[in-house]
Amino acid sequence: MLVGLATAIGFAQGMGVMQSPAEAKWGPAPPMLPPGAQIAIVSGDPTKPAPYTVRLKFPANYDIPAHSHPTDENVAVVSGQLFLGMGDKMDKTAGKGVGPGGFALAPANMNHFAFTKAETTIFLYGMGPVEFKYVNPKDDPRNKK
Helix, strand or coil: CHHHHHHHHHHHHHHCCCCCHHHCCCEECCCCCCCCCEEEEEEECCCCCCEEEEEEEECCCCEEEEEECCCCEEEEEEECCEEEEECCCCCCCCCEEECCCCEEEECCCCCEEEEECCCEEEEEEEECCCCCEECCHHHCHHHCC
């Protein structure tokens, strides 16, 4: 699904990308994220070693346990509020809320976590490929079969 969306967007990139929120084509987020999140590719292909931008929509009371990425992760909040914290485990007392128009950067290889209290939509962008390394392998949704 992710590659198919990226391919469709890729054809349009010769002319650049201009996309309204209503034009976003939502689908289930990849299995590296806990179930319930949705993704819409804006530009690029997050599975390739190249720049990408995606929209992610998280339901209320959604948790992403402590993890890191091999590349910087840039987050711009569109709606709702994303709570982020740095560390090796989820600590909701340490998470800082980032609201609409806010920005956060999680540097490469820095352990961090995120959670929501209400439905939240973000732009996530950076250099692919997007990879998740959960601090605790038991938190990795790909290991829960």
